[in-house]
Amino acid sequence: MTRTLLTVVGARPQFIKAAPVSHALxxxxxxxxxxxHTGQHFDAAMSDIFFQELDIAPPAHNLEVNSLGHGAMTGRMLEKLEIVMQAEKPDAVxxxxxxxxxxxxxLAAAKLHIPVxxxxxxxxxxxxxxxxxxxRVMADHLSALLLSPTQAGVDNLAAEGIVQGVHHAGDVMYDITLSAVARARGESSILAREGLSPKGYQVATIHRAENTDNPERFERVLAWLEQAAQTMPVVMPVHPRTGKLLEAQGRKLANIRLIAPLGYLDMAWLVNQSAGVMTDSGGLQKEAYFHRVPCTTLRDETEWVETIESGWNRLWTTREYAERREIADxxxxxxxxxxxxxVKELMG
Structure with missing residues (x-):
């Protein structure tokens, strides 16, 4: 019997994570x-190109919900997802x-008694x-199947009383990075287009609300990156939110080259060939490790604690890396x- 699975995605990292799982299914x-596709990331540079590059089937539904505050966006998505789920009647979400x-x-699935x-x-x-x-917390407490990339994640769930349906699955981002690097080596021209030399530049990204929504903190992050750029050039693919802020402020960045958002293959190769990564992105912290490139996280804490403990990542508030080792998780x-x-077992 064929079962129906409804997969909800909306942002660049989710398109990337969904690809290897869709292929495995x-x-x-x-x-x-x-x-x-909820529409959370809606422009071609942050959305369409990933479906094409990663061989994901075009979304059956695009809810086109974006450019709203957290409450309005989540509420509008909830309303539209409920309609889709009632029509499609999936066995799981x-x-x-x-x-x-x-x-x-x-939330939409839980209210309709569909396992998540x-x-x-x-x-x-x-x-x-x-x-x-x-x-994260809400999603985990509403889920029937909890697939953690790390043992630390399993331990966190147990501390919150969640032990049923929990599995240490490994990281799907690692799956796709292995194949992407092999493709990007032959297909990506990002270094030639930008005139970059292997290991002769650093990569930076900023998009988290904690950095962009606080003007004082945003300026601190920019100043920190400008200081880092004094020792080695910095290339920064600009998230739409960050680009709008810089434009509104008329802020120019010294020694930092701003470029348009990249597709997955170009971004993978840009990171792979860099000397270091500076980011507030959770996914990019891990991707830096997958490429064995040191990372500095532009936040005061990280959910990817094993990257810190293994010496491949550090917070921008610290100067030194821990002793370097491989991550088995x-x-x-x-x-x-x-x-x-x-997932097949969940659906019966």
């Missing part, structure tokens, strides 16, 4: 996956990560001022196959 057979799309998908599978469950920064932290590049198996 196809290989496993017996599952009809319906992809729903899959959500990824920690965005407004994530929590809206979990959460990929990247159990992550905690323990900073409840971050909207992403609230989204992320698996061997087959997390998506385990996730596909567990």
């Amino acid at each position: 196809r290989r496993a057979g017996g599952v009809r996956e319906i992809l729903v 899959m959500i990824y990560g920690d965005t407004n799309s994530t929590v809206a998908g979990a 599978a959460h990929v990247e469950a159990g992550l905690r920064s323990f900073n409840r001022r971050m909207p992403e932290e609230i989204n 992320y698996g061997t590049g087959h997390a998506s196959d385990l996730i596909a198996t567990k």
